[in-house]
Amino acid sequence: MRYLGLAFIVLLPFVISSCASRSSYQHRSMNSYQAAYNPGDYSSRLPQKIDTKEKVVLVDPNIHAWGAYENGELVKGGIATAGGNWCDDINRPCKTRTGSFRIQRIGSSDCRSSLYPRPHGGGLMPYCMFFSGGMALHGSPAGAVVADNISHGCVRMRIPDAEWVRNNFARVGTKVIVKPY
16 A cells, blocks of 8 residues: 555656646647637638728628728628528518728617518617618627628628727728628
């Protein structure tokens, strides 16, 4: 028994070292994996730089992402749901217009759609930023912002993202670029 206790004391540092190394290795491996592929990090799908000297909100319907750029550098980004190919309730295509636009008017956290859902409107559009007629960047409730193009033409963002863009980045006149589908 005495020898067993002595062996335990002598081997304990090696056992602890072995466990710590394995744990650190697993931790490093997981962090490396997450950095290389994190499906929830939509900003990593966007270019880190674009050629501009002004503030720009870039929307890419192909990768379901939006990005806020200042002096060409990506400041913040996230998931975006753009317009769908077809909307059954209005019986026509409903893609988001592509091209370069300017924010024309900005709403508050109480912003609501005057058209959708049909027939009376009232759909939540918190922190709306209209850039092309009735099309806007805006927040949408959980579950409505998905990696798909299913809106009636607006660009849906997570509510905290829309709030950040509305309150910290965009102004009337801020450029919005919607890339082609």
